[in-house]
Amino acid sequence: MFTVGSGELWDRAPDWSGYVSAASLPQPHSSPSQTFIYPFLTRGRPFPLHIVYFGMLFCLYNGFLQGYYLIYCAEYPTDWCSNIRFTSGMLLFSLGMGINIHSDLLLRQLRKPGETTYRIPQGGLFTYVSGANYFGEIMEWFGYAIATWSLPAFAFAFFTLCFIGPRAIHHHRFYLRTFTDYPKSRKALIPFIF
Numbered sequence: 001m002f003t004v005g006s007g008e009l010w011d012r013a014p015d016w017s018g019y020v021s022a023a024s025l026p027q028p029h030s031s032p033s034q035t036f037i038y039p040f041l042t043r044g045r046p047f048p049l050h051i052v053y054f055g056m057l058f059c060l061y062n063g064f065l066q067g068y069y070l071i072y073c074a075e076y077p078t079d080w081c082s083n084i085r086f087t088s089g090m091l092l093f094s095l096g097m098g099i100n101i102h103s104d105l106l107l108r109q110l111r112k113p114g115e116t117t118y119r120i121p122q123g124g125l126f127t128y129v130s131g132a133n134y135f136g137e138i139m140e141w142f143g144y145a146i147a148t149w150s151l152p153a154f155a156f157a158f159f160t161l162c163f164i165g166p167r168a169i170h171h172h173r174f175y176l177r178t179f180t181d182y183p184k185s186r187k188a189l190i191p192f193i194f
Helices: 017-024 032-041 049-073 084-108 132-148 151-178
Strands: none
Touching (some): 132 151
């Protein structure tokens, strides 16, 4: 029997900070808009079903790993949500998500329906880098890793950088080869640096 006066109730109360961290940081790849709406807004070539299958399998595994760690393994102090790591990570995550969504919107608007020609992305962070959408996604995941301060999140952020970074470099080189008027000051992935 728990009694409020003895403090026994509070001694056995669950630590909710892991749940708060998990709930406040939605997985960008598994959000309903990214899963159900975005595919219908894009005008691209069809791609093999096995890629969709492995993408879903990967997202399920990663979501399980991140969620399991946050709920069952992570131990956060009760004031974690006001900790500088959590707040700065959330800020970085939110900024990265904004950059990613805005960059995807700009990319979708590059072509008119039925058009197949390539165009130079303009506006937003594309003013400074060729892979603005990739930069935003990498920023999201590093923000998530900082906010949760967990090894699985840092591992995923690192591997996101390892896999998406080369794609940004490839796109940058493609743009430089394809367009003679491509801005020479534009970097591949990190504004003003790389």
